[in-house]
Amino acid sequence: MSKKKLAGIIVGCVTVVIVIAVTAAPTPTTKYTLNISVNPAQSGSVSPSGGKYDSGVQVTLTASPASGYTFDQWSGNASGTSATIIITMDFDKSITAYFEKELPKWVDQVQIAWTVGWPENWNADAANDGLRIWVELQDSNRTMIEYTGMSMPVQIELYSTESVTYPLEKSRLIYSGSGILTDWNHDCFCTGAIGVKDIPWQDISSPLPNEDQDNGILYVTVTLPNGKDYSADYSPIQIRNK
Ligand SMILES: [Ca+2]
Numbered sequence: 001m002s003k004k005k006l007a008g009i010i011v012g013c014v015t016v017v018i019v020i021a022v023t024a025a026p027t028p029t030t031k032y033t034l035n036i037s038v039n040p041a042q043s044g045s046v047s048p049s050g051g052k053y054d055s056g057v058q059v060t061l062t063a064s065p066a067s068g069y070t071f072d073q074w075s076g077n078a079s080g081t082s083a084t085i086i087i088t089m090d091f092d093k094s095i096t097a098y099f100e101k102e103l104p105k106w107v108d109q110v111q112i113a114w115t116v117g118w119p120e121n122w123n124a125d126a127a128n129d130g131l132r133i134w135v136e137l138q139d140s141n142r143t144m145i146e147y148t149g150m151s152m153p154v155q156i157e158l159y160s161t162e163s164v165t166y167p168l169e170k171s172r173l174i175y176s177g178s179g180i181l182t183d184w185n186h187d188c189f190c191t192g193a194i195g196v197k198d199i200p201w202q203d204i205s206s207p208l209p210n211e212d213q214d215n216g217i218l219y220v221t222v223t224l225p226n227g228k229d230y231s232a233d234y235s236p237i238q239i240r241n242k
Pocket of ligand 1: 121122123124125126127128129
């Protein structure tokens with residue numbers, strides 16, 4: 001065999017080996033990134049929490065609410081209200097799981113708000129210092145609803161009244177303020193409860209319009225966690241220390 005022929009065979013073999021090697025090398029797979037976020041922060045979690053996936057891979061996402069929250073919906077590169085969904089990683093995806101605060105079960109039972117206010121002595125001396133306001137929530141059977149750990153805004157208004165003859169009519173706004181309902185056993189009419197708001201006499205505007213100036217009408221509006229407002233009034237209320 002001539003040197004030239006031998007060289008030709010060697011070159012041929014090497015070429016075949018190279019061709020085989022190139023053909024056998026794995027094709028690099030495209031990977032896509034999955035970014036998961038949760039809104040509001042700390043309201044829940046998603047499994048898996050994100051990562052890199054081969055193109056075309058299907059990923060099952062499961063949303064789990066934190067205590068006191070429920071799953072609401074997916075948004076971004078996914079949609080739906082089911083807590084478990086399957087997505088296909090065919091491009092980089094950013095997905096947000098939305099959770100919302102779970103409403104307390106008693107919220108739907110509230111039908112009535114009651115309020116009352118009495119002169120109270122809340123410092124060391126013997127004289128009453130102002131009005132103490134209580135608010136109570138009731139169901140349709142007028143049974144007090146027990147709740148705890150709430151933060152429910154209460155708007156409070158006091159009006160003077162020209163007369164103590166029913167029906168009482170409001171004359172002039174003499175106090176406007178706000179309070180917070182927190183626990184049923186602190187904000188109810190119970191003896192010894194602290195009430196929802198103390199209004200010092202000096203915060204109630206004066207002079208009052210006429211000889212019935214010691215009487216007024218109390219209005220409160222409670223806003224529940226579902227956004228519903230419940231109003232209550234109480235009259236005549238003694239709005240000056242006697
Ligand atoms: Ca006092």
